[in-house]
């Protein structure tokens with residue numbers, strides 16, 4: 044494992060700010076130099092959270108720049124292409140410019156976990172900038188209205204993801220079964236970096252799914268009636284619920300009605316409990332009509348809800364602290380339970396620990412006053428970045444770094460953990 048010279052908190056904070064400075068393009072923060080040369084949606088929300096105390100000006104620019112990619116439907120895309128840097132799949136695959144609802148800036152056609160209202164709330168909490176809340180609020184209201192209308196494919200109050208990329212956890216074992224049910228596609232697109240991340244067949248299926256949606260004109264009716272991948276994910280919906288609660292709290296500042304946002308949060312809570320709970324939260328495959336019984340870090344998304352009934356909270360925390368997750372590894376929190384056949388400590392969302400999910404779980408611990416758990420998550424995460432740097436993800440057993448270096452959300456959330 045790579046050794047780094049010991050750094051104190053102040054030096055670590057300076058390093059984190061330097062990474063974010065280097066990854067700022069003048070319009071937005073790229074997730075990492077090289078592999079990810081554009082603005083990714085939930086990455087940006089994490090950057091806003093991390094910069095809230097230190098660079099509120101930059102945090103505001105980051106959020107507005109991302110929201111500049113919002114479609115007239117309210118959809119906030121998972122990638123905004125501010126530059127011409129090559130990336131696959133890039134603008135020529137998504138062809139957003141051919142869609143009447145798309146903005147001038149080029150974007151992908153998919154969305155991503157709706158963390159943005161929680162990020163705005165975080166920024167307000169640290170700056171008290173009500174004018175900015177008023178400015179950003181309508182776009183986030185539209186984002187939530189889009190999810191409620193175009194993505195409630197199960198009709199019960201949850202938003203469905205229609206592509207693994209929309210989960211932010213693209214190669215999670217939770218998507219193995221629904222992907223395997225798709226036809227075997229062979230495009231033979233070659234991208235060495237992506238091939239290291241995903242087996243060929245998965246990548247071809249990712250592209251095929253995206254192109255089917257595109258060719259159907261990114262239509263909500265097509266998603267409802269035909270699209271073969273539709274999943275209610277507990278992390279996506281747990282984040283959405285937390286963002287609805289954030290909207291309810293911010294609404295008075297924006298001279299808006301908090302009630303619809305609070306009601307939306309309650310609908311999501313009820314649907315999470317009714318549809319995704321069976322001893323822990325699982326994703327539901329709407330096309331196969333069943334739960335996907337592999338327990339991943341996504342299972343803990345609903346813990347972000349302060350109103351989660353205490354029996355479910357305690358049962359879920361027991362799983363989190365057990366030898367299935369944190370109890371068995373030296374570092375928090377493996378992205379898949381380690382006893383699952385699919386667990387792989389070396390491959391992205393199939394085992395490694397991530398700073399962003401650790402941060403979300405630490406937030407969940409804070410809303411439930413689980414102080415010891417929160418401290419364990421904070422200390423373990425800081426230990427990872429101190430030892431291995433701001434890597435994309437980490438081996439949960441020995442803490443060694445994996446994926447990209449100088450990864451923006453690892454740096455941004457470190458700033459928050461140090462505060």
Ligand code: 9WN
Pocket residue numbers: 074079083084085086208210211212213214240
């Ligand atoms: C596909 C940018 C993104 C993150 C996701 C992470 C990864 C892309 C990929 O990188 O996804 O969008 O190439 O696998 O899984 O969470 O937003 O950092």
